[in-house]
Amino acid sequence: METRLYKSKTTGWTARAEIELGQGRVLSIVTCKRNGGAIVSHASVAKRDGAFLQHVIFQDYSARVAVGGKRATENAVFDLHKSIDLDSVIKAASAHYEGGR
Numbered sequence: 001m002e003t004r005l006y007k008s009k010t011t012g013w014t015a016r017a018e019i020e021l022g023q024g025r026v027l028s029i030v031t032c033k034r035n036g037g038a039i040v041s042h043a044s045v046a047k048r049d050g051a052f053l054q055h056v057i058f059q060d061y062s063a064r065v066a067v068g069g070k071r072a073t074e075n076a077v078f079d080l081h082k083s084i085d086l087d088s089v090i091k092a093a094s095a096h097y098e099g100g101r
Contacts (some may be wrong), residue, residue, distance in 0.1 A: 005078055012072045015081035019090065024048050029092050031081035033072035038081050043089050051058035061096040065089055
């Protein structure tokens with residue numbers, strides 16, 4: 001897993017990581033400032049379709065995994081992103097698909 005840290009015109013400092021889960025599924029974790037002003041880390045699973053990722057709303061896994069402060073500096077975004085317990089997020093995402101979901 002490699003984390004990309006970049007500055008977006010719309011969300012400011014953003015950290016993004018992608019983890020292959022198997023069966024063509026990719027877990028994406030994105031940390032950035034949201035509309036409410038807080039720094040938020042969000043995890044979602046999508047199916048890889050060629051060069052694209054396809055996420056089906058209300059069917060694929062999606063969850064807020066961490067919330068931080070209000071100042072979206074480069075260090076604050078990166079620190080919140082690296083504080084996420086990846087093992088528990090991967091377990092939750094994998095459990096979402098068990099049982100034929």
